[in-house]
């Protein structure tokens with residue numbers, strides 16, 4: 300109801316629309332509408348309710364400031380009647396003490412109004428910041444408890460936009476809009492009540508222009524609404540494009556696609572210019588219309604009110620009160636219309652935040668799940684099948700065994716399912732059927748955290764954080780001493796290159812790990828894994844070409860790391876896994892062959908084919 304009334308008064312404010320309620324990062328269509336408004340509001344309230352006392356104070360201040368905003372003009376009218384209209388002639392000056400007290404009282408009212416407004420603003424900002432602080436914390440913590448499949452389904456930019464844009468949207472709305480709406484409603488109701496009480500006829504005359512305002516505004520907003528939405532969509536599209544092209548800089552440069560990317564940007568930029576031009580030009584007419592109609596109302600009240608005053612129906616002071624109130628009336632109406640929309644988009648934002656908070660966290664370990672203290676490293680896959688999507692067959696009927704300390708190599712063409720098999724072993728996903736066992740114990744009966752703490756990963760593109768080399772190695776075991784960190788680096792063959800750097804172990808690495816070479820990154824990852832001292836290892840062999848010296852160093856480091864641990868090596872160059880205890884050959888999600896290098900060559904099957912074709916390519 301309220302929305303229907305105030306919607307036409309909405310001044311589309313460009314600065315409010317920027318990035319808010321849009322899925323800026325992903326560039327998707329903005330979702331301005333909340334799906335479950337009352338539920339979301341109740342949930343926001345549950346956050347606010349934690350500061351009930353302060354909130355009550357804020358509401359009290361809002362009521363006071365709204366009341367005082369009514370009292371000011373009212374007193375002014377009374378003052379005019381009392382001290383000016385009653386003057387007998389131009390020579391009679393209102394210098395008696397009553398007039399002075401009146402002025403002091405009036406000033407006190409306006410000062411108090413400013414003070415109460417300031418107080419409710421500051422207190423509300425405090426409550427709002429505390430609320431979004433808690434939301435942000437909850438969301439970030441929750442994101443780290445969500446299972447890997449959640450991330451597989453969503454774009455990173457989209458998740459980030461919830462943590463930043465959407466939360467910011469809730470924050471700014473709680474800061475101002477929520478209270479402004481309350482204050483506007485109070486002021487409107489109060490103004491109307493006092494006006495009706497003073498003179499129903501003059502009230503009617505004052506509001507004669509309101510239907511014209513509603514019609515005029517509706518006419519304009521009907522035209523600008525779709526234009527603003529269009530601009531919002533274009534903005535989202537542009538944001539997504541910027542994010543994509545900035546993160547893909549290397550590829551763009553490598554393929555010399557700069558010109559094409561700039562052209563793409565230009566097209567999107569033009570679309571924003573066009574929709575922005577029309578939206579803002581048409582909506583720019585709104586303040587003029589409001590002003591014109593306000594003046595019309597002013598003239599009607601002054602004219603008819605003047606006649607009524609001459610006839611003695613009302614006093615001059617009453618006309619002054621009406622004129623002030625009439626001017627005061629359109630402001631909260633405008634505020635309401637603007638804030639209402641901001642509020643709606645914030646509710647939609649909050650809903651998107653709650654949607655993530657409602658995502659199921661990684662399934663709880665079963666009650667009886669155990670924490671492993673020691674692992675021998677015997678792994679068995681028994682007829683394991685798995686698919687990322689229902690009905691698929693990413694892995695089918697996989698069975699093999701790995702004895703403690705064995706090196707198992709996984710080979711097969713791209714997309715064969717090697718990484719998926721490792722994901723199942725680390726319980727990032729659970730098999731659809733079949734069983735995986737560690738030391739004879741079903742994986743599902745082992746606590747995930749405990750299982751993962753027994754494993755270390757040395758991947759192709761090892762993830763390095765922004766921090767020193769020392770901190771990055773220590774990530775393997777946070778309580779390791781500096782000596783232990785250096786010992787691990789020595790075993791990994793990383794010590795010498797670290798010492799050649801200016802700051803040695805204190806060299807700061809950049810957030811994306813750039814600044815050191817691929818081979819050096821891998822040596823650091825090996826050091827990290829050595830420090831973690833896991834019972835099981837997962838190694839993703841580097842595909843990128845690394846110089847022979849570094850490669851020998853890496854191989855040495857890996858040999859030391861693998862010693863006595865069950866290791867799974869995803870191999871791309873088959874000559875590096877000749878010493879593997881077992882080679883698993885995967886193709887299209889099925890285990891085609893398994894055995895040692897020699898056994899598989901003798902079989903003359905798929906592995907032998909792969910091996911010989913690689914030999915041939917190397918010889919060319």
Ligand SMILES: Nc1ncnc2c1ncn2[C@@H]1O[C@H](COP(=O)(O)OP(=O)(O)OP(=O)(O)O)[C@@H](O)[C@H]1O
Pocket residue numbers: 451687688693711712713714715716717718719720
């Ligand atoms: N998160 C995912 N959601 C849906 N399908 C996926 C997902 N990850 C991988 N796949 C699909 O599962 C199949 C196996 O992928 P996997 O990454 O295990 O192959 P791989 O043998 O490790 O390949 P590569 O050698 O290229 O790394 C592929 O067809 C791949 O497209």
